[in-house]
Amino acid sequence: MQDEARALLQAGEYGHALAEFSVLREIRSRREGPYSPMYLSNLHDSVRCMSQLQLWSDSTPLCRELHGKYVRTHGRGQADTVDVAKHWAWALVHLNDHPPAVRLYLLTADALWDIDRPQAHRLLGAALAHRHDVDPEALASPGTIDGVGLRHLEDVLADLRDLRAGLPRDVESDAAAFERTTIDGLVA
Numbered sequence: 001m002q003d004e005a006r007a008l009l010q011a012g013e014y015g016h017a018l019a020e021f022s023v024l025r026e027i028r029s030r031r032e033g034p035y036s037p038m039y040l041s042n043l044h045d046s047v048r049c050m051s052q053l054q055l056w057s058d059s060t061p062l063c064r065e066l067h068g069k070y071v072r073t074h075g076r077g078q079a080d081t082v083d084v085a086k087h088w089a090w091a092l093v094h095l096n097d098h099p100p101a102v103r104l105y106l107l108t109a110d111a112l113w114d115i116d117r118p119q120a121h122r123l124l125g126a127a128l129a130h131r132h133d134v135d136p137e138a139l140a141s142p143g144t145i146d147g148v149g150l151r152h153l154e155d156v157l158a159d160l161r162d163l164r165a166g167l168p169r170d171v172e173s174d175a176a177a178f179e180r181t182t183i184d185g186l187v188a
Contacts, residue, residue: 002038009045018049035069044080047087056091063088076111076148082119093130102127103145106156113152121159128163 005020021042028039050059070081085108092101105127112120
């Protein structure tokens with residue numbers, strides 16, 4: 001069943017793959033536990049399928065669960081954690097829930113600062129693109145976001161200021177155009 005689900009995912013049969021991964025998730029959770037590597041893998045594949053199917057509200061609780069488990073077991077800057085953070089933030093953006101999406105982009109950018117600076121910059125760009133009624137600097141100004149201390153607070157805030165200052169006026173006024181150029185490639 002696992003091989004069939006992966007083959008469906010690779011073939012772009014996201015609806016069928018999601019059904020298979022959902023069954024596998026339930027089986028693995030009961031047999032192996034909710035932190036088993038295979039359960040987490042099936043949960044992650046479910047999130048990938050849901051993103052492709054644009055099941056934003058359905059994917060949000062799965063992303064929250066998986067992100068929390070990956071943060072505890074892998075850390076914020078690990079590749080799987082970052083991938084889930086991107087899927088989760090993208091779902092939140094589609095649900096017009098911008099403040100938590102911006103917080104997630106900022107936390108993930110901070111975690112990637114020493115590991116993958118270009119990706120951290122792209123995430124800061126996403127935070128800026130989706131700030132709408134949120135000031136990213138105000139979110140991070142006390143040095144923590146959602147109780148998590150930022151290790152690179154000054155660097156992150158300086159980059160946000162540089163990004164904001166570099167926005168052309170027509171892009172600043174046309175958030176959709178900025179979003180298309182900034183978000184490109186954020187969600188794999």
